[in-house]
Amino acid sequence: MQVxxxxxxxAAQIAAWRYRGxxxxxxxxxxxxxxxxxxxxxxxxxxxxxxxxxxxxRVPGAVEQPGTLDVGYGMAPDRMGGxxxxxxxxxxxxxxxxxxxPRRFRLLILDxxxxxxxxxxRLGFAVESVLRSDEGLFVAMVRSAEPRA
Numbered sequence: 653m654q655v656x657x658x659x660x661x662x663a664a665q666i667a668a669w670r671y672r673g674x675x676x677x678x679x680x681x682x683x684x685x686x687x688x689x690x691x692x693x694x695x696x697x698x699x700x701x702x703x704x705x706x707x708x709x710r711v712p713g714a715v716e717q718p719g720t721l722d723v724g725y726g727m728a729p730d731r732m733g734g735x736x737x738x739x740x741x742x743x744x745x746x747x748x749x750x751x752x753x754p755r756r757f758r759l760l761i762l763d764x765x766x767x768x769x770x771x772x773x774r775l776g777f778a779v780e781s782v783l784r785s786d787e788g789l790f791v792a793m794v795r796s797a798e799p800r801a
Contacts, residue, residue, distance in 0.1 A: 653695045653740055655703065655747035662692045662699055671729045674764060677787065678726050691747070693725070693740060700736075701727040703744040705752060711760050711785045714792070721754035721797070737771040745775070745797075754797045763789040776800055 663683035671678050680686065689708050693701040702725065709724035710716070725744055727737065745757060759777060761768045769791060777793035784790075 653693055653700065653736075653743035655691045655693050655743060658686055658690045658692045658702060662686075662702070663690075665699055666702055666726070669726075669729050671732075675729070675732070677762070680726070691744075693727075693744060695736075699728065700731050701725060701740060703747075705748055709760070711783065711787060711790055713783055713785050714760055714790075717758065719755035720758050720794070721748055721752050721756070722758050722760065723748055724760070733767065737767065738774050741771050741775055749797050749799070756794055756796050759793045760790045761793060762787070763791050769793065 663686040666686060667680050667683040669679070670676070686702065689706050690702055690704045692699055693703060704724045705721055707716070709722035714722070716722070723744060725741060727740055748754070748757070757777075758780070759772050760783065761772065763782070772793045775795070777795045779791055780794045781792045782789060783792055
């Protein structure tokens with residue numbers, strides 16, 4: 653998978669995605685919010701998701717931590733549960749490591765999102781804390797940004 657700049661067409665496509673059930677919280681209704689620090693994730697040129705870093709990846713109440721890069725992502729609804737989550741997130745982390753050179757990564761994942769938490773754990777993330785937000789309870793998961801063996 654590759655990470656590249658997000659185009660206007662990508663943003664419009666992402667805004668048209670609709671998630672089922674509780675995952676509908678990830679619906680993006682306004683493509684203009686997919687602005688700075690948002691990137692497209694493709695697989696063989698097909699848009700499979702997007703990612704963001706820094707402030708756009710932080711939920712209200714999360715505080716920036718020196719040396720820590722907050723990373724957020726969203727996978728296309730038709731790709732979720734298909735077994736490519738670890739490869740998807742690993743590509744995002746590799747891109748972020750090269751571009752931003754952080755000491756560590758932090759993901760803020762809704763506590764009920766077992767899929768995303770499981771992928772994060774497989775990639776070496778560990779729970780650091782829990783944060784209550786207007787959007788729900790978030791699990792902060794962190795790991796070193798050093799390449800994994």
